[in-house]
Amino acid sequence: MNRQAMQVSPQIVEPAAPHDSGEVLLNAFRDLGIEFIISSPGSEWPPLWEALARQRRDGRKGPVYIDCGHETLAVGIAAGITQITGKMQAVLLHAGPGLAQGAMAIGSARDLEIPMLVMSGESSTYGEAGFDPGAQWYRNLSVVGGQQRIIEPMVKWAQQVPSSETLHGCVVRAGELAQRVPKGPVYLTVSMDSMMQPAKQPRQLATPPTPKLRPSAADIGAVVQAIRSAKAPLIAVHNAGADKEAFDALVELAECFAIPVTEAPGAYFSNFPKGHDLYLGTNVRPETIGCDLVLLVENATPWYPPSNFPEDVAIISISDNALKGHLVYQQLGASQYLEGHVASTLKLLTEELRSVGTDVDEIKRRRTHFGSLHETWLASIADARKRASGNKSITVPLLVQTLQRVLPDDAAFVDETIVHRPLIREHLEWEKPHVYFRSPTGLGQGVAYALGIKQAAPDRTVVMLIGDGTFMYNPIVPALAYAAEQGLPLLIVVLNNKKYAVMEELHNRFYPNGTARKEDDYYGVHLQDNHYERVASVVDGFSQRVEEISDLENAIRNARSAVADGRTAILNVIMPEPVPFK
Numbered sequence: 001m002n003r004q005a006m007q008v009s010p011q012i013v014e015p016a017a018p019h020d021s022g023e024v025l026l027n028a029f030r031d032l033g034i035e036f037i038i039s040s041p042g043s044e045w046p047p048l049w050e051a052l053a054r055q056r057r058d059g060r061k062g063p064v065y066i067d068c069g070h071e072t073l074a075v076g077i078a079a080g081i082t083q084i085t086g087k088m089q090a091v092l093l094h095a096g097p098g099l100a101q102g103a104m105a106i107g108s109a110r111d112l113e114i115p116m117l118v119m120s121g122e123s124s125t126y127g128e129a130g131f132d133p134g135a136q137w138y139r140n141l142s143v144v145g146g147q148q149r150i151i152e153p154m155v156k157w158a159q160q161v162p163s164s165e166t167l168h169g170c171v172v173r174a175g176e177l178a179q180r181v182p183k184g185p186v187y188l189t190v191s192m193d194s195m196m197q198p199a200k201q202p203r204q205l206a207t208p209p210t211p212k213l214r215p216s217a218a219d220i221g222a223v224v225q226a227i228r229s230a231k232a233p234l235i236a237v238h239n240a241g242a243d244k245e246a247f248d249a250l251v252e253l254a255e256c257f258a259i260p261v262t263e264a265p266g267a268y269f270s271n272f273p274k275g276h277d278l279y280l281g282t283n284v285r286p287e288t289i290g291c292d293l294v295l296l297v298e299n300a301t302p303w304y305p306p307s308n309f310p311e312d313v314a315i316i317s318i319s320d321n322a323l324k325g326h327l328v329y330q331q332l333g334a335s336q337y338l339e340g341h342v343a344s345t346l347k348l349l350t351e352e353l354r355s356v357g358t359d360v361d362e363i364k365r366r367r368t369h370f371g372s373l374h375e376t377w378l379a380s381i382a383d384a385r386k387r388a389s390g391n392k393s394i395t396v397p398l399l400v401q402t403l404q405r406v407l408p409d410d411a412a413f414v415d416e417t418i419v420h421r422p423l424i425r426e427h428l429e430w431e432k433p434h435v436y437f438r439s440p441t442g443l444g445q446g447v448a449y450a451l452g453i454k455q456a457a458p459d460r461t462v463v464m465l466i467g468d469g470t471f472m473y474n475p476i477v478p479a480l481a482y483a484a485e486q487g488l489p490l491l492i493v494v495l496n497n498k499k500y501a502v503m504e505e506l507h508n509r510f511y512p513n514g515t516a517r518k519e520d521d522y523y524g525v526h527l528q529d530n531h532y533e534r535v536a537s538v539v540d541g542f543s544q545r546v547e548e549i550s551d552l553e554n555a556i557r558n559a560r561s562a563v564a565d566g567r568t569a570i571l572n573v574i575m576p577e578p579v580p581f582k
């Protein structure tokens, strides 16, 4: 027995079960409609665990609780689930170090506006009041100024629950706050002393749905007027595709007025069907294709450098909240904002356009014109693919094409690559939403995000595309354990160029004639040729190294069968060819 375990005092009396505050907390999660509580556990949670054990014993309905072995994993899984279902989940972490460890992923959830309820515990009496929480709360887990100090910059709101009497109200309100615009993680710390208190059960009230806000009819009318009087409008979308309703509404709007669509280079989702004749690829600027109006759809950073917005082009921003509080600096160049629920706003625009009527001949003409630009884009993809098939080594076009040919049609792809990312976005095909997900920024979150997506869509094949350097930043062992325990196998493909290629690229950009280049003496670049795939053996997963083009298809087939048998598969694909960083 370890020392800490021996220090637990025998004087703890079990609170008046089932009416203790652990039950209150579980009731608050039920009232918020939380489906999953994902935890990287700590010693503050026995009151909740008791309530969960009673929930199971009594066959009551309530959230599913799942443990995992890393904070990045807990937060990333919750984030992935929400991206698929649109529903907020709860994450329980350990105080102090647990919060610090989870901070990167929590900050990413804030940047991506993913609602999430994050909680950890604390002690308010340190064993001085008859209740012994364990000496670790005194010796190891103090945070001067309060636990919330650690996480405040990463969340939209952080607070300590004042008492057991306010626990239910605090948790429900925090959950509601997380779902208000801008959505994001909120944090609550609750003392064990509060949680162990016998408590009166609150009145059960299911939380009402978060209202969807909409722009005024006058603003919709003004934008419709601007669209109608433009020569040619363009839609530039960044982050709408997590919401399937927005994806469909965007197609309707584009078709209604023959508006071509371009996606932002760093888009986090598949936002528009690629086979559609109005899809023009990534990063097309309006003035280069003769457009004089651009509708930025959930697109917060459209220009680079930031003030390099096009001249003589009207810019209209459509977003839940266009001015992002997490950005230090932002330039949209917009002459008008439509703020409110994006899918609803797009539908309102389409309805209004239809009701005021459109010039059928002009729309036909525009559709044919932009359709020919779509054909040009398609031809450039086909050309890149042809060149890739003549390459000596495996490249992105070949890899992506082979994956999509061999895997089931409904495969979802999570992308945590760096130099390969633009090519992956370019060559992956999708006609529906939820096919492509870029992993949140900050290396190490991709495998967690992929597991969350798999958790919410267990029947789909979820493929993780990941750089070799990035693979090392991920909590792979706990992720593999989670996948095995939960029956959620992933197909992980390591795009192995044996280096941090991006660092080399950037170094050369800054010092084209520098010493590092001349002497071939780079720093922050080299990686050895590790056998990444072998990690799969920790859970008896499938592993294969793939070096030759001729082996690729079979390797993917083998991996597919392993995943179908419930085993995570890791393919270590050697891809030495340099790729420019865009």
Ligand SMILES: Cc1ncc(C[n+]2csc(CCOP(=O)(O)OP(=O)(O)O)c2C)c(N)n1
Binding pocket: 417, 418, 419, 420, 442, 443, 444, 466, 467, 468, 469, 470, 471, 473, 497, 499, 500, 501, 502, 503
């Ligand atoms: C948590 C974190 N630490 C460090 C970085 C800096 N970083 C950005 S890309 C990168 C290297 C990625 O290497 P790899 O996955 O092999 O991709 P490649 O550069 O080869 O495309 C690093 C270390 C980061 N983005 N996040």
Ligand SMILES: [Mg+2]
Binding pocket: 467, 468, 469, 495, 496, 497, 498, 499, 500, 501
């Ligand atoms: Mg690499």
